[in-house]
Amino acid sequence: MIRNKHKTSAVRITLSYLVLGFFVLVALFPVLQIFTVSLRPADRLLSTSLEIIPKNASLDNYVALFTERPFFLWLMNSTFVALVVTVTGVALASTCGYAFSRYHFIGKKFGLLSLLVTQMFPATMLLLPMYIMLVMLHLINTYIGIVVMYSATALPFCIWQMKGYYDTIPTSLEEAGTIDGCNQFQAFFKIILPLAAPALVITALFSFMASWTEYVVAAQILQDTEMWTLPLGLKSFESNMGSEWGLYGAASVIVTIPVVILFLSLSRWLVSGLTLGSVKG
Amino acid sequence: MAIGAGLCLLLSVLAVPACRRSDDGKVRITIWHQDRIEIRMMLQRQLDRFMQLHPEVKVEQLFKETEELRSGFIIAALAGQGPEIVYGPSDQVGPFEMMNIILPLEDLFQKDWLAGYDPRAVTWYKGHLYQVADKLGNHLTLVYNKKLVPVPPQTDEELIAVGKQLTADTNGDGKIDRYGLTWNYTEPFFFIPFMTGFGGWIMDDQGRPTLDSRGTIGGLEFIKRIRDVEKIIPNEADYNIADILFKDGNAGMIINGDWSWAGYLKAGLDIGVAPLPKITSTGLWCGTMVSPKGFSINVNVTETKKRWVLELIRFLMSEGSQLEATKELFTMPTCLAVQHGDFVRDNEILRNSQIQIDHGRPMPVVPELRAIWDAMRPSYQSVLAGTMTAEQAAREMQALALRRIKEMNE
Amino acid sequence: MNTNTLRHRLYVFVLVVPAFIVLFGVVIYPFFYNVVISLSNMNLRHIRDWRIVGLDQYVKVFTEPSQPDFYAVFLKTVIWTVVNLLFHVVIGVFLALVLNQKEIRGKAIFRAILILPWAVPQLIVALTWRGMFNYEYGAINLILTQWFGLPAVQWLKQPLEAFIAVIIANVWLGFPFMMVIALGALQSIPQELYEAADIDGASWYHKLKNITIPLIRPVMVPAITLGTIWTFNNLNIVWLVSNAGEPSDQTHLLVSFVYKAAFNFYRYGYGAALSIVIFFILLAFSLVFMRSSKATENVYS
Numbered sequence: 001m002i003r004n005k006h007k008t009s010a011v012r013i014t015l016s017y018l019v020l021g022f023f024v025l026v027a028l029f030p031v032l033q034i035f036t037v038s039l040r041p042a043d044r045l046l047s048t049s050l051e052i053i054p055k056n057a058s059l060d061n062y063v064a065l066f067t068e069r070p071f072f073l074w075l076m077n078s079t080f081v082a083l084v085v086t087v088t089g090v091a092l093a094s095t096c097g098y099a100f101s102r103y104h105f106i107g108k109k110f111g112l113l114s115l116l117v118t119q120m121f122p123a124t125m126l127l128l129p130m131y132i133m134l135v136m137l138h139l140i141n142t143y144i145g146i147v148v149m150y151s152a153t154a155l156p157f158c159i160w161q162m163k164g165y166y167d168t169i170p171t172s173l174e175e176a177g178t179i180d181g182c183n184q185f186q187a188f189f190k191i192i193l194p195l196a197a198p199a200l201v202i203t204a205l206f207s208f209m210a211s212w213t214e215y216v217v218a219a220q221i222l223q224d225t226e227m228w229t230l231p232l233g234l235k236s237f238e239s240n241m242g243s244e245w246g247l248y249g250a251a252s253v254i255v256t257i258p259v260v261i262l263f264l265s266l267s268r269w270l271v272s273g274l275t276l277g278s279v280k281g
Numbered sequence: 282m283a284i285g286a287g288l289c290l291l292l293s294v295l296a297v298p299a300c301r302r303s304d305d306g307k308v309r310i311t312i313w314h315q316d317r318i319e320i321r322m323m324l325q326r327q328l329d330r331f332m333q334l335h336p337e338v339k340v341e342q343l344f345k346e347t348e349e350l351r352s353g354f355i356i357a358a359l360a361g362q363g364p365e366i367v368y369g370p371s372d373q374v375g376p377f378e379m380m381n382i383i384l385p386l387e388d389l390f391q392k393d394w395l396a397g398y399d400p401r402a403v404t405w406y407k408g409h410l411y412q413v414a415d416k417l418g419n420h421l422t423l424v425y426n427k428k429l430v431p432v433p434p435q436t437d438e439e440l441i442a443v444g445k446q447l448t449a450d451t452n453g454d455g456k457i458d459r460y461g462l463t464w465n466y467t468e469p470f471f472f473i474p475f476m477t478g479f480g481g482w483i484m485d486d487q488g489r490p491t492l493d494s495r496g497t498i499g500g501l502e503f504i505k506r507i508r509d510v511e512k513i514i515p516n517e518a519d520y521n522i523a524d525i526l527f528k529d530g531n532a533g534m535i536i537n538g539d540w541s542w543a544g545y546l547k548a549g550l551d552i553g554v555a556p557l558p559k560i561t562s563t564g565l566w567c568g569t570m571v572s573p574k575g576f577s578i579n580v581n582v583t584e585t586k587k588r589w590v591l592e593l594i595r596f597l598m599s600e601g602s603q604l605e606a607t608k609e610l611f612t613m614p615t616c617l618a619v620q621h622g623d624f625v626r627d628n629e630i631l632r633n634s635q636i637q638i639d640h641g642r643p644m645p646v647v648p649e650l651r652a653i654w655d656a657m658r659p660s661y662q663s664v665l666a667g668t669m670t671a672e673q674a675a676r677e678m679q680a681l682a683l684r685r686i687k688e689m690n691e
Numbered sequence: 692m693n694t695n696t697l698r699h700r701l702y703v704f705v706l707v708v709p710a711f712i713v714l715f716g717v718v719i720y721p722f723f724y725n726v727v728i729s730l731s732n733m734n735l736r737h738i739r740d741w742r743i744v745g746l747d748q749y750v751k752v753f754t755e756p757s758q759p760d761f762y763a764v765f766l767k768t769v770i771w772t773v774v775n776l777l778f779h780v781v782i783g784v785f786l787a788l789v790l791n792q793k794e795i796r797g798k799a800i801f802r803a804i805l806i807l808p809w810a811v812p813q814l815i816v817a818l819t820w821r822g823m824f825n826y827e828y829g830a831i832n833l834i835l836t837q838w839f840g841l842p843a844v845q846w847l848k849q850p851l852e853a854f855i856a857v858i859i860a861n862v863w864l865g866f867p868f869m870m871v872i873a874l875g876a877l878q879s880i881p882q883e884l885y886e887a888a889d890i891d892g893a894s895w896y897h898k899l900k901n902i903t904i905p906l907i908r909p910v911m912v913p914a915i916t917l918g919t920i921w922t923f924n925n926l927n928i929v930w931l932v933s934n935a936g937e938p939s940d941q942t943h944l945l946v947s948f949v950y951k952a953a954f955n956f957y958r959y960g961y962g963a964a965l966s967i968v969i970f971f972i973l974l975a976f977s978l979v980f981m982r983s984s985k986a987t988e989n990v991y992s
Contacts, residue, residue, distance in 0.1 A: 009794070016789045023786060024804050026863065029830070030819050031807045037815070042548035044525045045815075046822040048458075050830060095706040111711070113981070118718045119920050120973040121725070122946045124953055125966040127352075129724035130717075132360045140362070152717040155710060160913035161872075167909045168879040185702075198875030199910070205871065213812060219353070223311075225343060234812060239317045240347040241520055242540050245815075252812045259810035260803050263871075267802055270875050271791070352954050359738070376957060380738040456827075467937070517826040517848060519934060521818070648735055651955050659939035666848050666938055688755070689735055689956045 031256075038062065038249030045245040061250035071251065073226070074233035079258070081143060081229055082211040085150045089158050089207030090200055092151070097162025097199075098188065102171065112163070115156035123216060131220055145221045146211075146229075153217075154210040158203040165199035166192065197269040208262060212255070230255055307339040308589050311364035313354060315347040319543055319610055324597075327605070331596050338589050351376070358382035358579055365582045365590050370419055370572045371404045374411045375648040383577040385409035389591055398598070402573045402615035406646050414575025415598045416612040418539045419644070421474055421569040422637045423555045429533035433555035437478070437503070440534075440558050444513030447533040461513035463527060464536035465520040466504060467665060469657040471536060474567035475500035477642065478560040483657075488647045490686070492657065493679035499563070501664050501671035508665075539634060542611050554630045556637040571641035573615065607631070613638060649686045656682035729963035734956075741960070748964035759941065761948075765972075768944045771858065772923045778862040780915060783869025788903070790870075791877050802874075809867040817931035820860040821847070824932070847933070850941035857932045857942060864928065865918070872914045876907035912984050919980075920973050926950055945969050 032052055037045055039057040047054065065071040099105075100112060130149075131140075139145030169192060177187035193200070215231040222228055228236075234251050237244040316324070321344060328340045343364065345353055351373055357363030359382065367373070367383070377383045387410040395403055395413070404412040425433050429447055434440040444461025451458045465471045476482070481496015508514050515526065527535040528548050536557065545552045557567035576594045578587075596602065603614040604624065611630055614620055625631045644650070660674035660681070669677070729748055733741035753761055786805060790798055808816070823830040824846035832843040846856045880902065888898050926946045933942035946969065953962035 013792070013794050016792060016795060019789055020786075020795075020801050023782075024801065027805050027807050027867075030816055030823065030863070031811055033819050033823075033830075034811065034815055037819075042528055043544060044528055045521045045818060046525050046825070046828065048525070048529065048531060048828050050833065092706065092710045096710055099704070099707050113977070114711075115714075116916060116920065116977050116981075117974065118714055119917060120924075120970045120977070121718070121722060122924050122926075122949050122966045122969055124926070124946065124949045125725050125728075125959075125962050126721040128356050128359070128959070129721035131356050132724075133720050135360050135362055148713060149717060151710075152714050155714060157913065157917050159710075160917070161910065164909040164911075164913045165875070165879060168906065195879075198878045202872060202875050209809065219345070219349060220356070223343060225341070231812070234814070235346060236344050237318075238346060238814070239540075240315065241538065242317050242544055244318060248815055252815050255812055256807065256810045260806065263806050263810070264799060264803050267799065267874075270871070271798075271878060348954060355957075376735060379735050380957075515827055517845075519821075521822065522825055522828060648957070655951070655955060658937075659941075662848075662937060662939045684756075685956065688751075688961075689958065691732070691734065 034249050034252050036249075037245050038253050040246060040249075043243070043245040045243070061246040062254070065247060065250050065254070069233070069247070070225075070228075071233060071254075074228050074230045075254075077227060078212060078230040081146055081150070082208050084143075084147050085154065085211040086204050086207045088147065088151050089154050090203050093155060093158035093162045093203045093207075094193065094196070094200060096155075096159045097164075098166055098192070100159065100163040101166035102174075112160065115160055118152070118156050127216070127220060130217075134221060140221055141224050141227065142221075143227070146218060149217045149221070150211040150214060151207075153214075154207045158206060161202060161206075162196065162199050165196050169195050197272050201266045201270040204266060205263060209259065212259065305339075307337055308586055310338060310340045310366065310586060310590060310593060312340065312342045312366045312368055313345055313350055313364040314342065314368035315345060315350045316368070317540060320606075320612075323606055323609055327597060327602055331593060334596075335589070335592070338593075340593060354579075355380060355382065358581060361581055363579050363581060365579055365586055366594065367577050367579065368575065369577075370574050370644070371412055371414070371646050372572065372644055372650055374404050374406050374577065374646045375650065377577060378406055378409075378411055379648055382580050383411055384580050384582070386411060386413060386578065389578075389587075390595075394595070397617055399615045399617060399620060401571065401643060402575065404573060404575070404646060412573070412575040412577045413594065413598060414573030414615050415603055416574045416606070417571065417615050418613045418634065418638060419570070419572040419574060420634075420637055420641050421471065421536050421538050421557065422634060423534060423557050424527070424537050424542065424545065425534045425553050425555060426527070426530060426532075427551040427553050429530070430553075433534075433553060434558055436559045436561050438561055441507060441511050441513060443533065444507070445511060448513050457512075458531060460515050460526065460532045462507070462534045462536070463515055463518050463523040463532040465518065465523050466508075466514065466536075467517075467519060467662060469654050469661055470570070472500060472504070472657070472661060474536070474557050474569050475503050475560075477569070478557075478563065478565050478567035479503070480563050480565060482642065483653050484645060484647075484649070488645065488649055490649075490653050490656070490679055490682040492653070492682055493675045497675040497678065498671045499560075501661070501674060503560075505664065505671070539612060542630060554633045556633060556640055566640040568640045568642055569637065570644040571638050572644040575615075649689065652685035652689055653682050656685050725963040725966055728960055729967050731960050733959040733963075734961070735958075738957070738959075744960075748960045749968070751961055752965050752968055759943070761945075764943055764945055764948065767854070768923060768946075771854075771929075771944060772919055774858055775861050775865060775922045776915065776919055778858075779865040779869045779918065780911070782862070782866040783871075784873045784907070784911075786866070786870045787873035787877055788899075790874065805870060806867045808864050809871075813864070813927060814931065816864070817860065817928055820856075820863070821932045821934065824856045848938050850938060853933055853938055853942045857929045860932050861922070861925070861928045865922070869911075869914060869918070872911060873907060876910035877903070879910065880906045908984070916977060916980060919976065923973060924969065 036047070036052055036054055038061050040047070040054040041056050041058060041060070100108060134140050134145055173191055174184070174187040177191050178184065182190065213231060215235060218229050218232055222232060234248060234255070237248040237251065321342065324342055328342060332338060332340060350367070350369055354363055354367050355376070359380065374383070390413065399417060402414040402417055403410055404414070423433060430443060434443045440462065447459060447461040448457060449459055450456060476496045479496045479499025481494040481500065482491060484490050508516070515522070518526070523532070523535055526532040528545065528550065542552065542554060557569065559566045578590055582590060598616065600616050600618050603616045603619045606612060607614045607619060608624060613631065613634055614625070619625065625635065657678050660669060660677040663669040664671055664674045730743050730745060731741045732744045732747070790801060826832060826843060826845055826848065829846070831846065835841045836843050844852055846852045884902050885898060888902060924946050926944065929942060929944055929947065936943050936947060945965065949962045949965050952958040952965065
């Protein structure tokens with residue numbers, strides 16, 4: 001009986017690795033092509049050969065990014081905006097989501113539904129009134145304008161998502177906590193929040209990605225090249241015909257790295273395995 | 282408590298960049314454009330020189346991609362904002378004029394100053410001058426790899442002959458590796474030369490579409506012929522594919538515009554530029570759309586700034602600036618002195634460029650042009666896909682164009 | 692209710708309300724602006740002097756002859772959304788389950804690579820996909836012909852194949868997101884439930900159906916709902932991979948029409964009306980979906 005289980009276990013594990021391997025290849029292939037573009041001279045976006053390291057490969061594009069373009073400036077600007085949005089997002093979503101999960105109040109259903117509603121309108125037609133509004137509020141060319149817009153875009157999902165996660169944590173835990181002597185606040189911070197760590201990671205990652213990669217709103221708001229974020233900088237490599245694909249490729253590779261690093265460092269808490277079982281004890 | 286304090290700190294930090302724009306008393310002028318990087322760099326040099334001459338002015342340039350330039354400028358100008366100068370091809374004049382967001386210029390520039398420029402460089406529309414251009418072109422040409430094509434073809438039959446010679450399976454794997462000709466032929470703008478070569482054009486003087494013509498049909502059939510019968514062009518090629526085929530030496534010739542030459546030279550190709558061929562059956566040269574790229578002034582510009590805006594435009598349009606640009610960028614200048622000057626005459630690429638420009642026709646500036654592009658695309662691609670005949674397509678294009686124009690103007 | 696709870700409640704409200712005010716502020720003005728414009732004749736000829744003309748634009752949205760017409764594109768958009776979400780969720784949850792097994796080594800590396808489609812800038816990756824679908828030179832056809840001996844597919848030149856191509860590209864882009872959500876969701880399931888099921892001799896299918904799926908639902912439902920809404924309106928990928936609707940303007944979603952109307956033809960009134968129609972379609976869907984999944988209620992209550 002145990003031998004059987006081992007055999008099915010071994011089969012299962014081998015299959016798992018095969019599946020993972022397949023998806024890794026699928027995920028990696030187009031990304032490797034972008035890497036290849038960054039190494040290829042003369043701005044060739046595509047190629048007739050499948051080789052990953054092209055003929056005459058060079059790191060010139062990477063060097064040029066930092067020496068000939070203000071890529072570093074864009075990097076700093078984007079990091080600043082993304083961090084602010086992430087911190088704001090996590091702070092607001094964790095509390096709002098908690099309220100929606102634990103409390104019953106008038107307008108709760110409406111509130112939740114309205115979060116969805118904010119996402120439904122096609123962005124195209126929002127540009128003109130948004131611009132008019134930002135001009136009236138003097139938010140053009142400010143980072144406050146951008147942070148507010150990005151938070152507004154990212155929050156609905158994050159709040160809803162946090163609420164969903166809180167819903168899986170029984171209220172009996174907070175009750176047990178208050179009986180043990182801590183107030184509601186401490187119960188929230190010390191008991192519930194750690195359990196909701198995976199959801200916090202998702203919120204952080206999502207908010208970060210929303211601001212790291214967003215282009216349209218940034219293009220409307222940031223008219224000053226000194227304030228450009230990475231997506232705007234990348235777009236400047238593109239012309240209608242005749243884009244600087246080498247630089248674009250190199251920039252894309254570099255832009256991806258912080259996201260992967262962030263994900264790697266946060267994924268500890270995403271799969272923390274800090275399940276209810278261990279807490280109860 | 283701590284969270285609250287933290288948020289306040291954050292907000293105050295955010296407010297800092299907003300006040301970073303210190304008022305140093307200078308007049309600020311912004312130019313928006315859609316130019317490629319080589320032009321941007323040159324423009325910056327010229328702007329720096331201007332600012333040295335006039336220390337009380339600060340000029341900034343901002344690049345936006347073509348579509349965004351248009352929509353961004355419209356949104357900003359309608360909201361009472363926007364750059365003082367918007368620089369781009371002449372077809373943006375139509376919509377901008379209709380929305381009343383650019384200034385008429387005929388009273389702002391002297392007549393004898395304007396006379397020093399190619400008449401195609403000044404864009405008049407509905408009785409007013411709306412754009413003055415320092416570059417003329419944006420036109421398609423035949424670009425050939427001198428190693429593969431020592432002598433460029435002059436007629437369509439020669440083109441096919443050269444193409445057939447080159448199109449081959451060079452490594453014996455059964456697939457054709459090299460094509461005689463390649464270009465972004467699925468895009469209507471790149472189809473125009475063959476339409477004109479067979480005697481057609483997209484609209485009449487009143488701006489009404491004239492797509493249902495022998496010119497359109499002839500052009501469509503020609504392209505089908507060189508793809509399916511003579512087989513000198515790839516089965517499917519968009520801009521990027523055509524570009525790398527040519528860059529890799531897998532295509533002897535490419536049809537591309539004046540914006541692309543610098544890139545090919547940088548890639549180390551020994552290229553030549555030739556006018557597009559003459560169609561033997563009609564005796565007409567393939568003419569492309571020629572468009573000036575120039576300056577328009579935002580209607581929201583203040584009176585105080587206006588003087589400097591005009592000064593700046595005159596500076597950038599001057600003979601010196603244009604010669605500098607021509608030498609580096611291979612764009613065709615509009616200043617007559619430079620156009621007829623030694624440099625242009627002695628430069629092989631520019632000489633041929635000029636010939637092609639003379640074969641071409643000005644790009645219409647009316648807003649309906651967009652409707653026409655949009656109407657051409659579906660039927661054109663159906664012909665290429667084999668689901669429609671050329672005659673049908675010409676009729677459909679015309680019908681769709683008329684309908685789109687009607688919708689636009691309701 | 693003692694003062695501590697009351698104070699705490701007040702505090703939470705103070706944090707909730709400003710967020711909502713900002714959210715609404717950002718969305719309300721543009722929304723009402725569009726409602727007004729949709730009832731007007733704002734277009735190229737009437738850009739500043741537009742006036743209210745009633746429901747004309749809405750009539751145009753539904754009845755204007757075009758190839759393809761509103762209903763065909765609507766159907767296409769629905770198919771697009773459903774197929775994408777289906778693959779995103781199934782692949783995402785599946786990968787999360789595989790990755791969650793304790794016997795797997797090198798999880799961090801797998802996760803890092805699998806998240807790349809989400810992390811890479813969309814423009815260049817969309818154009819790369821477009822390149823991969825090229826008939827003669829694209830990687831997809833090369834693999835099909837050289838490894839599988841299948842005939843090359845005219846991906847970008849036939850409407851159905853083009854539609855499939857954009858779906859493939861978008862599935863590739865979207866599964867990491869669902870995978871991350873699912874990974875997080877799996878953590879919320881108490882281990883003891885599985886242990887109890889094992890003692891009872893339950894099969895993996897049984898465990899999946901009765902423990903895993905129901906318990907990841909509260910976390911997956913927001914992602915699925917919002918994912919549906921985002922996918923429905925996701926213009927970017929379709930536009931870039933199909934080069935703005937090729938072949939022959941067949942590869943479009945409803946939002947493509949909004950974009951074309953507003954940016955190409957300056958028909959702002961029409962664009963606004965179509966946007967409002969899209970909005971109501973999504974609103975109807977959300978109400979129905981939320982009711983059926985009871986997403987606003989708590990799972991343990």
